[in-house]
Amino acid sequence: xxxxxxxxxxxxxxxxxFALAWEKILHAHxxxxxFQVAGLWWEDLLEKVAEKFPIVEQEFADAVKSFGFxxxxxxxxxxxxxxxxxxxxxxxxxxxxxxxxxxxxxALALRLKQLLHDQGAAAGETVLIGHSLGAVALxxxxxxERNAIGYxxxxxxxxxxxxxxxxxPLPAVVKDPLAAMPGVHGMNRPQILTAFAREWAAGALHLLxxxxxxxxxxxxFSAGGAAVDPIPVAQGFSNAELVLLExxxxxxxxCFTQGAADPRQVAANHAVTLYLQRPEFDAAFAHLLxxxx
Amino acid sequence: xxxxxxxxxVGFVALHLLxxxxxxxxxxxxxxxxxxxxxxxxxxxxxxxPAPPGDDGEIRGYLTGCVERASFLRDLAASPATEQSxxxxxxxxxxxxxxxxxxxxxxxxxxxxxxLRAENGEAWPALGHYLMDDYVRGLVIRKALYERKxxxxxxxxxxxxxxxxxxxxxxxxxxxDGAQAWxxxxxxxxxEVTVRTEPVVLVTRxxxxxxxxAGGLLYNFLPAxxxxxxxxxxxxxxxxxxxxxxxxxGLRAAAGAVFDGAGPDLLVGAGVQVRxxxxxxxxxxxxxxxxxxxxxxxxxxxKRLRPILPYFGGL
Numbered sequence: 271x272x273x274x275x276x277x278x279x280x281x282x283x284x285x286x287x288f289a290l291a292w293e294k295i296l297h298a299h300x301x302x303x304x305f306q307v308a309g310l311w312w313e314d315l316l317e318k319v320a321e322k323f324p325i326v327e328q329e330f331a332d333a334v335k336s337f338g339f340x341x342x343x344x345x346x347x348x349x350x351x352x353x354x355x356x357x358x359x360x361x362x363x364x365x366x367x368x369x370x371x372x373x374x375x376x377a378l379a380l381r382l383k384q385l386l387h388d389q390g391a392a393a394g395e396t397v398l399i400g401h402s403l404g405a406v407a408l409x410x411x412x413x414x415e416r417n418a419i420g421y422x423x424x425x426x427x428x429x430x431x432x433x434x435x436x437x438x439p440l441p442a443v444v445k446d447p448l449a450a451m452p453g454v455h456g457m458n459r460p461q462i463l464t465a466f467a468r469e470w471a472a473g474a475l476h477l478l479x480x481x482x483x484x485x486x487x488x489x490x491f492s493a494g495g496a497a498v499d500p501i502p503v504a505q506g507f508s509n510a511e512l513v514l515l516e517x518x519x520x521x522x523x524x525c526f527t528q529g530a531a532d533p534r535q536v537a538a539n540h541a542v543t544l545y546l547q548r549p550e551f552d553a554a555f556a557h558l559l560x561x562x563x
Numbered sequence: 564x565x566x567x568x569x570x571x572x573v574g575f576v577a578l579h580l581l582x583x584x585x586x587x588x589x590x591x592x593x594x595x596x597x598x599x600x601x602x603x604x605x606x607x608x609x610x611x612x613p614a615p616p617g618d619d620g621e622i623r624g625y626l627t628g629c630v631e632r633a634s635f636l637r638d639l640a641a642s643p644a645t646e647q648s649x650x651x652x653x654x655x656x657x658x659x660x661x662x663x664x665x666x667x668x669x670x671x672x673x674x675x676x677x678x679l680r681a682e683n684g685e686a687w688p689a690l691g692h693y694l695m696d697d698y699v700r701g702l703v704i705r706k707a708l709y710e711r712k713x714x715x716x717x718x719x720x721x722x723x724x725x726x727x728x729x730x731x732x733x734x735x736x737x738x739x740d741g742a743q744a745w746x747x748x749x750x751x752x753x754x755e756v757t758v759r760t761e762p763v764v765l766v767t768r769x770x771x772x773x774x775x776x777a778g779g780l781l782y783n784f785l786p787a788x789x790x791x792x793x794x795x796x797x798x799x800x801x802x803x804x805x806x807x808x809x810x811x812x813g814l815r816a817a818a819g820a821v822f823d824g825a826g827p828d829l830l831v832g833a834g835v836q837v838r839x840x841x842x843x844x845x846x847x848x849x850x851x852x853x854x855x856x857x858x859x860x861x862x863x864x865x866k867r868l869r870p871i872l873p874y875f876g877g878l
Contacts, residue, residue, distance in 0.1 A: 322713060323727050366724070368731030372738055373709045380702040384796045417740075418698035420658040420691040421683050443728075453740065457666060465666045468676065471684050518676065 273305040273425070273559055274391035276382065280402020280431075280542075281360040284313045292399075295546045296555070303559045305397075308385055312378050312407070319363065319370050357485060360403055361433060366444045371410075375452060379411045393423035397558045401542040402485060405432035405477075406447045409466065416469060417453045426474040426558035430545035431486045434477075435507035460514055467518035475522045476554035477515070479506065482529045483539045491533050500533075524550035592650050593690050598637040604686040605629050608678045622675035625664050626682060632657045633690075651697075658694060661687070700790050701749070705738070707788045707798035708751040716783075716810060717839035717860075722757075729756045748785045755781045755811070763832070763843055763858040765821070773830050773845070773856065775819030781836060783811045810838050817858075821847060832856065 277292045289309025296307060364371060386396060400408035408427060416422045437459075438444045448454075448462050457465070467475065481487045487506040490497035507515070507523075515523050526548060529539035538544065545551055556562060609626045616623045636653050639645045671679065713722075730736045738751045746753045756779070763773040784805040791797035815834040820827035832845035834856075843856040 318714065322722050323724050366731075367727035369709075369713070369737055370727055370731075373706070373713070376702055376705045376709065380699070380706055380796065383699050383702065387796070415698060417662055418658075418701065419694040420661050421687050423688065423692070423695075453662075454666075461666065465668075468665070468668075468671075468679060469683065471680060 271391075271395060273303075274386065274389050274396045275305050275307045276310050276385060276396060276398050277307060278310040278378075278398070278400040278404035278408050279313070280400075280404045281316070281357045284311065286311050286313075288313075292542065292546065295543065299547065299552055300556065300559065300561065303556070303561045305559055306389070308389055310378070310382055310385060310404075312374070312381065312404075315374055315377050316360065316364075319374065323363070323367070323370075357402070361406070361436070361447070362444055364403065364406070365438070365447065365450050368445075368450075371445075371450050372452070375407065375410050375414055378407055379414050382411060394425055396424050397426045397428070397555075398424055399428045399430065399555075400432070401430040401545065402433070402540065405429035406434060406450075409434065410451055413454075413466065414452045422469050424474075426476070426554075427470070428476045428478070428551070428554055428558070430478050430542060430551070431480065431483050431540055432477055433486050433505060435486065435505060435511065437504040439503055459511065463511055463514055464518050467515055467522060470519055470522070472519070473521065473557050475519050477523045478545055478548065478550055478554070479523065479525045480529065480539055480544065481525055481527045482531050482535070484536050485540050487525075489531055489539075491531055524554070526550055591693060591696075592647060592654065593636075593640065593693050595637060595640045597689050598633055598640055601686050601690055602630060602633050602637065605633065605682055608681055608686075611674070611678060618672050619675050619678075621668050622671055622678055625668060626678065628664060629661060629682065632660055636690075654690065654693060655697075658691065696795070699795055703790050703796060703798050704749045704788045705751065707800055708748055708785055709738075711785060711800075711806075712751060712753075712755065712783050723759070725758050726756065729758065746782070748788070751785065753783045753785050755783060755813075757781060757813075757815075757860070759860055760819075761841075761858055761860050763817070763819070763821075763830075763841075763845070763856045765845065765854045765856045767855045768852060769823065769854065771821050771823045773819050773821035775817035775830065775832065775858070777815050777817035777819075777834070777841070777858070777860075779813045779815035779834075779836055779841075781811045781813030784809055812837050815841055815843075817843065821845075834858065836860065 275296065277289050279288050287309065288311060289307050292309075293307040296305075364374060386393060398408055398412070400406075408429065409432075412422050412424060412427065434447050436447050438446045438449075441449065446459065448459050451462055451466070454462050454465075479486050482489055484501065485505060488499050488501075488504060490499050492498075493500075512523055512525075528544060528548070529535045605626055609623065609630065612619050612623050612626075636650070636657055639650050639653055665679070665683070668679070733754075733756060735746070736752050736754045736756055739747070740750050742750055744752075758776070758778050760774060760776050763775050765771045765773065784803075786803070786806040787801040789799045789801070791799045813836045815836050817830075817832045817834065819830050821830040828847050828849045830845050830847050832843040834841040834843035839860045841858040841860065843858055845854050845856045846852070847854070
C-alpha cells in the first residue's frame with residue numbers, strides 16, 4: 271500500500287486544494303516512490319477564529335508594533351512587512367487565547383483522523399509534513415494524540431521552517447509555541463523538547479531550518495553598515511536547544527542557508543517551495559519512504 | 564482511612580466508571596495474551612540493563628513501573644468478574660502513568676534512550692491503540708461543545724480579544740482535560756466571561772439611548788453530545804429545552820454614557836442577560852435617577868428592531 275503523505279499549510283491564503291502544488295514538487299523529486307499526498311487544510315478554521323475575534327486584526331497590529339516591530343517595518347518594504355506582520359499576528363492569535371488554541375488543535379486533530387479514515391491509511395504508514403504555522407500545529411496535534419493513547423502512531427514528521435523555537439516576550443500573556451503543546455503544564459522548554467524528541471523513532475523526526483528565514487531563525491540584516499536583528503523576539507532555537515535535539519533524536523535538525531539576508535527576500539526565504547526542493551528535505555523524505563534519496 | 568475519605572473515593576470511582584461506560588461499551592479492549600506480550604517485551608528490556616543500573620536508574624524505575632502496572636492490568640483482564648469498564652479505566656490510568664513518567668525522565672544514557680524507544684514504539688502500541696476510538700470520540704465531543712459555546716450563540720461576532728484572553732485565563736471558564744464539575748461537560752466549562760460595548764435603551768422615565776461597556780459572567784446551557792451512530796467523526800447533539808431555547812443566562816454590570824439630548828451623562832447599571840438580550844437596572848448619578856433599560860449584545864439586532872422603535876427613528 272502506498273504511503274500517505276499528509277501536508278499542512280501555514281499562514282496566508284490557502285485554497286482547499288493547496289496540496290496540489292506540494293504534490294507536484296514531491297512527485298517530481300521522487301518519481302519512483304510509491305506515495306499519495308493529501309492536504310490537511312485548516313485555513314477555514316483560522317478564519318473562523320479571526321472572525322470571532324475581529325478586533326485582533328486592528329488592535330493587535332499596534333500591539334505587535336509596540337514590541338519593536340516598527341524597526342522591521344522600516345527595513346522591509348510594506349508588502350513584505352504585511353506578510354511578516356500577518357504571520358506573527360496569526361501566531362499570536364493561535365497562542366494568546368488558550369481556548370482557541372485548544373479549539374484549533376481539536377478541530378485539526380479530528381480532521382487528521384478523518385483524513386486517514388477516508389484515505390484508508392494506517393497511521394504507521396503516514397508521513398506528516400507541516401510548514402510554518404502548520405509546523406507548529408502538527409506537533410501540537412500529534413502530542414494531543416500521544417497524551418490520549420500513550421504514543422505517537424505516525425511513521426514520521428517533517429517540519430519545514432518551524433517557529434517552535436520562538437520565545438514569547440510575555441509568556442504569561444502569550445505562550446511560547448512549545449508551551450502551547452497540550453498537557454505540558456509545569457514543564458520548561460528543555461523538558462518539553464526532550465519529551466517530544468524522545469517520542470520519535472530514530473530518523474522519524476526532521477526539522478528543516480533556513481538560517482536566513484526570519485520566521486524560524488534570528489536573521490541579521492545589514493542596515494547602515496551594521497548587522498541588525500529587526501525582531502526583538504527570539505525566533506530560532508538556542509544553541510543549547512539544538513544540542514538537546516541532536517542528543518535526544520540524532521539527525522533531527524537540519525540547518526542550511528539559502529537566499530540573501532536581505533529584507534526583500536523575507537518571503538522567498540520562507541517559501542514552502544524552497545524547503546521542498548532542498549537536498550536536506552529530499553534525504554529526510556526518502557528515508558521516511560524507505561527509498562534511496 | 565476515615566469514612567469521609569472512603570465515601571469520597573467510592574463516589575469518585577463510581578463516577579469515573581459511570582462516565583467511562585459509554586466509551587468502554589463501544590471499544591474493544593486488550594486481551595490477556597496481548598498484555599502478556601507487552602509484559603514479556605518490557606521485562607526483556609529490563610534484563611538488558613546492567614545489574615547495578617548506575618546512570619540507568621531512572622529508566623529502570625520507569626520500566627519496572629510499567630511492568631507493575633501491566634501486571635495489574637493483566638490480572639484484571641484475566642478475572643472473569645472484571646467489568647469491561649474497569650479494564651478500560653485501568654488502561655487509561657496506565658497511559659496517564661506512562662505519560663507522566665516519560666515526561667519526568669531526566670537525562671538518559673544512549674542505552675536508556677534506546678530502551679525507552681523500544682518500550683514506547685514497539686511494545687506499548689499493542690495496548691495503546693485500544694484507546695484510539697476513545698480519543699476520536701473525545702475530539703468529536705470537544706469540538707461540538709466548543710462550537711456551541713463560542714460559535715453558535717446569538718451574537719457570535721461581538722466577541723473581542725480581551726474576551727478570548729479572559730476566558731482562557733480564568734480556571735472556571737476554560738476547558739480542562741479530565742476535570743469533573745457540575746458546570747463542565749467533557750471538560751468544557753459552561754461559564755463564559757464577556758466584555759462588550761453595546762447599545763441600551765431606557766424604557767422607564769425616558770426613552771433615551773445609551774452605549775455601555777458591559778462585563779458579564781454567563782452560563783451556557785450546553786447540550787449533551789455523543790458520537791453519531793453512523794459516522795464516528797460527527798457529533799450527535801441532544802438539546803434539552805434550556806440548551807435549545809434559553810441557551811445562555813448571566814449577570815452583568817456596565818458603565819457608559821446616556822444621550823438625553825443635552826449631551827452625554829454617566830450611566831451605570833446591573834443587569835440580567837438571557838441569550839443576547841439584557842434587562843438593566845440603570846442609575847444616572849447626575850440626575851440621581853433610576854431606570855429600567857433593555858440592551859442587546861448584538862448590534863445587528865438594533866437594525867432589526869429599528870423599524871418598530873420610536874426612539875430609533877421608527878414609528
